[in-house]
Amino acid sequence: MPRRILIAKPGLDGHDRGAKVIARALRDAGNEVIYTGLHQTPGQIVEAASQEDVDAIGLSVLSGAHNTLFPKVVELLRARDMADVLVFGGGIIPETDIPGLKEAGLAEVFTPGTPLTTITDWVETNVQAH
Numbered sequence: 001m002p003r004r005i006l007i008a009k010p011g012l013d014g015h016d017r018g019a020k021v022i023a024r025a026l027r028d029a030g031n032e033v034i035y036t037g038l039h040q041t042p043g044q045i046v047e048a049a050s051q052e053d054v055d056a057i058g059l060s061v062l063s064g065a066h067n068t069l070f071p072k073v074v075e076l077l078r079a080r081d082m083a084d085v086l087v088f089g090g091g092i093i094p095e096t097d098i099p100g101l102k103e104a105g106l107a108e109v110f111t112p113g114t115p116l117t118t119i120t121d122w123v124e125t126n127v128q129a130h
Contacts, residue, residue, distance in 0.1 A: 003129045004054040008036045008045040010073065013063040018091065018112075022058060022119060029120040042072040049077070049085055056086040056107075056127040066093050067100065074105035086127050090114070 007023040009016050016038055027033045034052050036045060049057055057077075059070055070089050077085050089101065090110035098109045107126060110119055 001129045003031045003056065003123065003127050004034070004052060005031050005056045005058060005123065005127065006034045006036065006045070006049050006052060006054045007058045007060070008040050008048070008073075009038050009060050010040050010042055010045060010069040011061060011063055011065045012039060013061055013065070013091075014038055015062050016060070018062070019058075019060040021116070022060070022090065025116040025120055026058075026123060029124065031123065042069060042076055045073055046076040046080060046082070050080060050082065053130075054085060055129050056088065056123065059087065059089040059091075061089070061091040061093070064092070066091060067097055070101055070106055071104035078105075084130070088122075090119075 005026055007019050009019050023033045023035045036048050074087050086107045088108040089106050093111055101109050
């Protein structure tokens, strides 16, 4: 059974090329990928994750709002008793923000220039299909 992964662009960030590249790489690696599109609220992302019964959520932010949006998604998942859904993120994220994001519940954070195989290998190792 393939892993089901939701790729989402929370907030007002209008650039999704990177998210689409990640979605395609994950799909090519044998995962089922659902892409929600631009301008999603954390609530919309969690609702889509629930409806699609995903194993993980990959978030992408380039706008600098990662410290607000990423933890909010984790918080909403926990509130809906979906804490088993692994959340990982990427985008323009300063190295100094990564420890706080992990403390807030993100499983991993990828920064620009991360090889696609690093991300797909991480998903294969860490995301369990249910």
